[in-house]
Amino acid sequence: MWSHDAKIAACNHDLFSLENVLQTLLLMASDDGRGQLLFGESINRAKRLLPDYLVGKRFPTIYLEFPLTGESFLDASVGYKAFPAGDGIRAPSAEGTQEMLDWFSRTAPAFPGIGCGYELDLKHKDPAKAGILFQPNRHRELVLPFCRTLGEDDKAQLYLNTADRLPAAWKPSYFGLFRGRPDAPLRIGGYLSDREMAACIKDPGRILSVFDRIGFQAYHSEMLRQLSELMAAVPDCLDFQFDVFPDGTFGDTFSLDVCFPFVQPEEMPAYLREGEAAKLMKLLTDWKIADTRLVPALEMAFAGAIPVNDDLYVYFLQPSWLKVRWIQGTLQPAKFYVLIFADSLTEKE
């Protein structure tokens, strides 16, 4: 029995090199006029810059992120569940992260479910240092060692202190940090349990009490009404995100990531237009935080395969969630997140 890697290696061309697979996925994402409409010029930067973040033999977790109204652009995040020992990222935007990658490659095997990655700003011609993402989940003991590899020890304490201030049902699972910017906020996020979401829908005052308890003040009654309406339209589950400044105060941004359940790709457009998620989509357009580009965004959903020897190599574009964000209590354009990936269908050895 051939291993997955042997099957792929047996092909006499490099169609399944990670870079070619990425370019195929980006072509599919951009097809039918979506490239310019949804991503603007930044799709070209994605094609040029993302390959530097491909490492090892398996395709990483890549999300394409783009707004559903306003100026079109594309950002991307790249996440790893494991990282090959001794390897690195050659992109200038990842400079200064080798120690983090070495630590992660040593640590991740003992902690299934953790992840680290990069947030790439592709909107601007000269992308800055990539943001860093770390998902410790419940492993609080990993936060300081991780931050130390980046020389950002103080961010660890900020994360842990904030976690302690949040109510039990709002415990964070991950954070994003901007390196080398001591005054920049730490973005802290977590997943609401189904029980907590149900309680918030039943009693919107519950969210208000969470805000008041932690000292988040950038809201008003209209935002609370919108939060309640949004939660009632969530088809699957919710993430929340706050910004926290080095002095422990909360920033004026609050976000909810509304996750979609796993839906067969060919059924996704109908599911979001007519199924359980239709109410959510109507809210976004009524609030004018999504426009007609919502339709091509949904139509990006795809799964297909290329036969390789006696295996299938699967290409997948999966709408995963959308972000609804308030700044000083005012709604911002919604952002759509599509997971792109590819892998052999054979069970992994």
Place this chain on the structure above:
Amino acid sequence: MSIDEIMQGLTEEQKEAAKNLKTPEEAEAFLKSNNIKLDREQLKAVAGGMDIWTCRCRSDVES
């Protein structure tokens, strides 16, 4: 449906065309025109192996 069953459902032309693909553009054209169906469980198995940032980590939340 097993991989073997999917492979058996492919025509010789499809298999031959797949062997001759060289570039991302050719791969994309093949994927668009040869709609090889994969079932939900197969896709979930692949997706579950990749997705680390979303609610797919909910076992951690609910525990």
